[in-house]
Amino acid sequence: MKQHLIDPEVCIRCNTCEETCPIDAITHDSNNYVVDAAICNHCMACVPPCPTGAIDNWLSVLAGSPHTLEEQLNWEVLPPPQEESGAQLEADGSVSAAAAARAAAAGAAAAAGILSEDSGLDGVPSTGAGSSVPPWSAAQPQVNLYTHKNPVTATVVGNYRVTDEDTESDIRHIVLDFGAAPFPVLEGQSIAIFPPGTDSSGRAFHARQYSIASPRDGERPRYNNLSLTVKRVMTDSAGNVVPGVCSNYLCDLKKNDTVQVIGPFGSTFLMPNHPEANLIMICTGTGSAPMRAMTERCRRQLKEKAFNGRLMLFFGARTQRELPYFGPLMNLPADFIDINLALSREPSQPKRYVQDLIRERAVDVARLLDNENTCVFICGLKGMEEGVLHALDAAIGLAGQEWPEVHAKLKAQGRLHVETY
């Protein structure tokens, strides 16, 4: 039988597969992400969203003895196939095991009604709330140019704080230069960085993923560099003091330090590439990184008279002083970008979340969404996803349309992209 497995050498532990799996067949510990053979039905929902392709492994194993979760959690590399004939097929290239499994899975899924029940208009497998295909006009991304086996070295050329000094939120704008190493990226893509050192079991730390905050032609135009937006993490999700390994490493980097990078990753959360495209960007905190990249791309295109669309931004932060890039953002002309700031802890102001502002601007949001040139990008805290989708639902309802239909259409057309953590 073919067992669905995740390649621990390639996986960047971004949690996308676990979030996407509709039947909770994927789990993880501090070492690995793993697939439970007893639950996985090969529905393939997790395969397209995986930024690295680590998920797309189908190993020949003896029927009745798949690799257990305990085995998988301890792997450093995938084991060899158990079944000679299956291994031979893969080695020959005469039949791709993954392709065969995919075809079988697609057939099984279609037979079980999985695709038709939870797919977009064109039978595109669902990946949760967002599209699993890029906007039709998106440029072709490069992915996985550098992997765990051949990371590239980048040099830090800048590390600036983009929140006020006296606030709790230490958010950094970090610029990395790749020198002569080719590192082509698109807005919306991400990279991953290896923090130095080992965990408590003596294993090298895994790479951590960050969205790129600069446009495709570089933080500085025509330089081979890019930027990241990184928040220094000092507590775990329960509020205990546990400094984040990679965020603290990155926030403390000095000019001329070097870092080990893999990527780029991501082939769906990409901006449309035609001049009439409109963007509705909804983000919280450091989820603003891809929005900054897209906005700056549009601004540069506008200067070249190659952009004619509309930008609408909903940006949530605790206070104005903790909102990354507040100064530069407010310098952008109002006729270029429609900025809506949702501040949740600004003294003397009522608590506002991005979804509150979407409701307030419902008429404009619905009108823009009605235009087939409009794409929506949502990035930031996991918690905001539901509220934002409800607010979009309400806006569409006010315009006399049905959200389930509009939502399915947006997903199928690659016009709704969600990246939340």
Ligand code: NAP
């Ligand atoms: P944060 O400061 O904790 O929160 C930003 C704002 O979101 C605050 O105003 C917060 O309000 C509000 N918020 C909290 N719960 C919300 C909800 N349910 N709906 C709407 N708004 C809500 O943000 P952060 O620490 O920067 O975190 C941003 C997230 O983006 C992280 O999870 C990060 O992993 C993710 N991300 C980062 C990158 C990157 O490249 N750095 C890329 C993609 C995603 P209150 O706290 O006052 O309630």
